[in-house]
Amino acid sequence: MKANIVIVGAGISGVSIAYNLAKKGVKDIVVFDDNYLSGGATGRCGAGIRQQWGTKNNCILAKKSVEFFEIAQEELQYPRDIEFKQEGYLVIATTKEEDLQFVKNVKLQNSLGIPAVVLTPKEAAKIVPHLNLDIVTSATFCPTDGHLNPFTVTDAYYLAAKRLGVKFFYQEKVLNIIVKDNKIIKVITENYEVITNKVVNAAGGYSKEIGDMVGIDIPVYSENHEILVTEPIEKIQGPMVISFSLNIYCQQVPHGSFIMGRSDPNMPQGYNVDASWHFLDEMAKTAVNLLPPIGDLRVIRQWGGLYNLSPDRQPIISDVKELPGFYLACGFSGHGFMFAPMTGLLLSEIILGEKTTVDTTDLHIDRFKNSDFKDYEKSVV
Amino acid sequence: MNKKDVIICRCEDVTLEELHNLMKEGYTSFEEIKRILRVGMGSCQGNTCGQLIQRELANFTNTPINKVVTHKVRPLFAGVKLKSIVKALDDES
Numbered sequence A: 001m002k003a004n005i006v007i008v009g010a011g012i013s014g015v016s017i018a019y020n021l022a023k024k025g026v027k028d029i030v031v032f033d034d035n036y037l038s039g040g041a042t043g044r045c046g047a048g049i050r051q052q053w054g055t056k057n058n059c060i061l062a063k064k065s066v067e068f069f070e071i072a073q074e075e076l077q078y079p080r081d082i083e084f085k086q087e088g089y090l091v092i093a094t095t096k097e098e099d100l101q102f103v104k105n106v107k108l109q110n111s112l113g114i115p116a117v118v119l120t121p122k123e124a125a126k127i128v129p130h131l132n133l134d135i136v137t138s139a140t141f142c143p144t145d146g147h148l149n150p151f152t153v154t155d156a157y158y159l160a161a162k163r164l165g166v167k168f169f170y171q172e173k174v175l176n177i178i179v180k181d182n183k184i185i186k187v188i189t190e191n192y193e194v195i196t197n198k199v200v201n202a203a204g205g206y207s208k209e210i211g212d213m214v215g216i217d218i219p220v221y222s223e224n225h226e227i228l229v230t231e232p233i234e235k236i237q238g239p240m241v242i243s244f245s246l247n248i249y250c251q252q253v254p255h256g257s258f259i260m261g262r263s264d265p266n267m268p269q270g271y272n273v274d275a276s277w278h279f280l281d282e283m284a285k286t287a288v289n290l291l292p293p294i295g296d297l298r299v300i301r302q303w304g305g306l307y308n309l310s311p312d313r314q315p316i317i318s319d320v321k322e323l324p325g326f327y328l329a330c331g332f333s334g335h336g337f338m339f340a341p342m343t344g345l346l347l348s349e350i351i352l353g354e355k356t357t358v359d360t361t362d363l364h365i366d367r368f369k370n371s372d373f374k375d376y377e378k379s380v381v
Numbered sequence B: 001m002n003k004k005d006v007i008i009c010r011c012e013d014v015t016l017e018e019l020h021n022l023m024k025e026g027y028t029s030f031e032e033i034k035r036i037l038r039v040g041m042g043s044c045q046g047n048t049c050g051q052l053i054q055r056e057l058a059n060f061t062n063t064p065i066n067k068v069v070t071h072k073v074r075p076l077f078a079g080v081k082l083k084s085i086v087k088a089l090d091d092e093s
């Protein structure tokens, strides 16, 4: 088989890159994924869409991605529903430091056209009445943040790319990439050999391994992050409620169930995606403390998925100076679902040598050379 | 009986017709179908629909039924209230 471009990984990043390239007229794109449709982080994620970030880069990527999600159902001509719900993110502060930081964040967000506001605890309770106000010191709210169904959005991109001629192979693992004279010449999978000189690494939690195949050291690592879902109930909560200091995000999805997650600071690096009792205990305590009535809901399922973390908690969307033809979309650090429209657009522009829609200097892998990462993203769970 | 009236997944209210339509579109594994129709994601966790869908997939793909992989079993095995978990923790300490 021959291909113009081989994409490794068909998560939300891979399908968006494939779609954007095909839309720009690129032929013979082949995508390999060793799992099912959205079997990686994409199908395991909280699927929250947030523009309230602490770094300029993340704000811009999120805002421009939201603009796409608003028209995605039509643009991708999807027969099912991508369930884009824009009822905001309520970001809860519980300390003085957070109060001050959030005022700064909102200033930055507003300067970039993101309609976030700072709220008193009372104002926050008007939006989410079941908040435990004893522990809330202030909050911020952006009404255009929200949630999407990760399975159907991925399916929508996949179907649209397929209509434009992209070839997808699922359950097909990329085993090696052959480089000769500093040029990619071949991709080897379980059942195929593909002659190509362009490879996109969109392998999520396994992107470092793909880099290793061609001798490029990508400064990312993977870590299990757990999440659970409750039984569905009638609608009681519009926005996602999130707190960095309490370590929780929790939202009710259109289906009616609540999805919630938190990080474990002692989680070792690696590829384990098991569900743990420890998570269930900590999650229950945190959720019932912040949102007491949620305690009445039954947990029906819990699982884990990989964050792929970069040193500054911002993505790597870039070419690689040391190996022409090798492209990266990884290191999303737990927020790559919401950036996917921009991931696909920017990487397609980079691959085709076009002027990029936004400046991508700070998304380039070279930013990590001799850097002390002063400007790293702190607004993460 | 009309396929529209045959419920294949009680938790998520999925009909046999929806299942057959999706299989015709080319989604012929339980994992893919689950992601789109939510079968196996409801409160019974696929204990009811799992075998029914396995049979439908076996017929559609002409595969022996024991070769058709069904859903991944995840914890919890029965729904537990969040506040019961918190109470159990308080009782322990």
Ligand SMILES: Cc1cc2nc3c(=O)[nH]c(=O)nc-3n(C[C@H](O)[C@H](O)[C@H](O)COP(=O)(O)OP(=O)(O)OC[C@H]3O[C@@H](n4cnc5c(N)ncnc54)[C@H](O)[C@@H]3O)c2cc1C
Residues within 6 Å of the ligand: A008, A009, A010, A011, A012, A013, A014, A032, A033, A034, A035, A038, A039, A040, A041, A042, A043, A044, A045, A046, A047, A048, A049, A172, A173, A174, A175, A202, A203, A204, A205, A206, A207, A225, A226, A227, A261, A304, A305, A306, A307, A329, A330, A332, A333, A334, A335, A336, A337, A338, A339
């Ligand atoms: C619990 C949890 C909650 C999250 N919540 C949010 C959220 O609310 N909002 C948000 O924006 N983001 C969230 N994220 C992060 C988000 O899920 C990821 O950033 C995003 O899905 C990454 O997409 P991807 O396509 O880059 O990677 P993935 O979806 O992981 O896709 C990579 C694919 O590559 C395949 N692959 C790997 N190696 C190979 C190989 N050798 N050959 C072939 N295929 C291969 C994998 O099987 C996988 O399917 C969350 C993540 C987790 C785990």
